[in-house]
Amino acid sequence: MARVVHRVLVAVLAVCIGLSAVARGSEPAPLPTPQDGYFQTITRVVDGVWLIAQPQPFQVQPIGNVVVIEQSDGLVLIDGGGSPGAGRRIVELVRSVSGKPVKAVAITHWHGDHVLGLSAIVQAWPAAEIIATDITDAHLRGRSMKAYPKGAPDATLQAAFDQRLDGADGFVRDSLAKSDLSAREREGFEAAQRLFAQYRKDTRDVVLALPTRTFVDTLKLDDATRPVELRHFGRGNTDGDLVAWLPRQRVMATGDLLVAPIPFGFNAYPADWQRTLRAMQALRPAVWLPGHGAAMRGDAYVSRVIDLIGHTRGAVAPLVKQGVTLDEAKKRVDLSTDRARFVGDDPWLVRWFDRYWTQPFTDAAWREATGEPIEQGEG
Template sequence: MNRPIARFGAAVLFAALALPALAHEASAASSTPTPQDGYFQTITPVAEGVWLIAQPQPFHIQPIGNVVVIEQSDGLVLIDAGGSPGAGRRIVELVRSVSAKPVKAVAITHWHGDHVLGATSIVQAWPTAEIIATDVTDAHLRGRSMKAYAKGSPDAALQAQFDKRLDGAETFLRDTLAKPDLSTRERDGFEASQRLLAQYRRDTRDLVLVLPTRTFVDSLKLDDARRPVELRHPGRGNTDGDLIAWLPRQRVMATGDLVVAPIPFGFNAYPADWERTLRAMQAQHPAVWIPGHGAAMRDDAYVGRVVDLIGRTRDAIAPLAAQGVTIDEAKKRVNLSGDRAHFVGDDAWLTRWFDRYWTQPFIDAAWREAKGEPIEQGEG
């Protein structure tokens, strides 16, 4: 993903900080997430033969993407693979806790690392599993977007570069916590993030990117007597290669990061296409929405709020772009505080990240769209 702090994406949301690298401190490396941090995934049923693997706490600066487990007659289909080898190993354990069947396929919703970098552990457990993606996502995984990650086997030089990026994230967290003006909520959030980053370091040892073995352009059906799965590329939105999974009999929709709660991610998005894509998904009338991050939803109320947010932001930006206003000036003039309150209320921690993960990057995307400038995917 090109995302957080400036980019949220492929693997290290922190990476865009571009801060100087420092050796990580032993105290941080030894810390472990607490149960209250809600970092380690759990598995819950969402329909008969369908489970969701997700982090109990739905928002983290460096998240792990949701994984959907679908039982078919001859094996299991996973939607996404988690964000690191360590997360992937935990996913394997959780999958085995609900079914003895093998994983036969893993469908990757988009190229961001928090949804794909756990695949190496999954294919170690089930070597014959297919890795499926849209042709556009496949190109990102093989190309510039994920050039920082080893393919096939670990690469010591690339691993060292990745670790150096995490040093910068640790510096950012330590420096931020030294500021006296943080609210209690913000301080708690940053202290939890230190613990999570220490775990993420452990989870991202021996990073290897597993590439797709099967691709499609518009749709691909994984047929089954009880739980057929329709994989679709509904159009551009959060990325240009988004994949969704539709279970027509159960009316379950797995969205990838086209839907993320409690804070949508707006980095390098395609605003008009995203709005159309979500409306088309709503027209299917899912009984269950499974977002890329966050809990399963039993109606489309949240999806409707995201659609409205996209539309209002585009409407606010279009006249400014026509007047020749710069991106920086547009960000100053457009006020999304009312919309932000609908998503995060007065939570100081989430308010901070709503502006970093949505307001700033999505205004940038909406401005580029209005000016007719290209929107390109970033690097993980």
């Protein structure tokens, strides 16, 4: 998820510009352990379709899932990973399941944890097309990703990126210094230090590869066995969300329209998101491949997300009618029942449910109810 580093720190994490636990001049932090579940692995979903995902689905510094689809003349990937380092590991994972070349990478949306690995993928397969909706293409070329060099590394932009990571480091250290953390929360922040140290390594020479092909509503990548329909059903998590539908296998790759265990609620379009998910449900997918998290059989989780969006909108709308300010609405909205459905009583996940969903999506629902625009991008 790459955007701003500091509107609030959690906004940075949720939209995935990333953090680092290594301040300049400090001792290097240890790197992730296997138990941290940071490094993605590849799993067969159905014949000819694989999911590349982090084994531990919730990470403070997430890396978006990648779907691998084998067609007769090559492979189609859905999304490209969150850093050059992640991209290189994705190349290795893809090659472990097929000797065919990657012929296309379809980008679900513009957030950095889904696109910053593209440079490594196109270096491995230079002929691969990069496909996006026209809206996402505009974000990647415009202000939303202005902090990232295009075409070749840029020392000035890299230094600015590193400086933002250095500034975010204090959040992790300050959190660990608190005496009221539960054992689970302390464990989470200690793991986060290791993950951010790896992320700093992975983002050396970061370069943003841009789309080479765009579409508005639908683009079909035909194949005798595994045809892929790339679709833009409407706004949701972003204004340009792409999904990939495999009609014969009844597999739906969703990008961040669907994320587990905690949905990402930043700068979203609440009513549109509900409509988009319902339109996707109407195709009756047998398997859902989310932007983060494991493959899902059936749509129970999808319905839960639709309900969560509706409950949040329903909690915010009456407050707007009462003239309540946004800051006050954020204090008064109670989603404890929904939160329990998603994360139970895990104090680490409770912390991030409130920061990744309750606070930012209350903002989105308040803006929707008041008619204020919801803006994508760094600002």
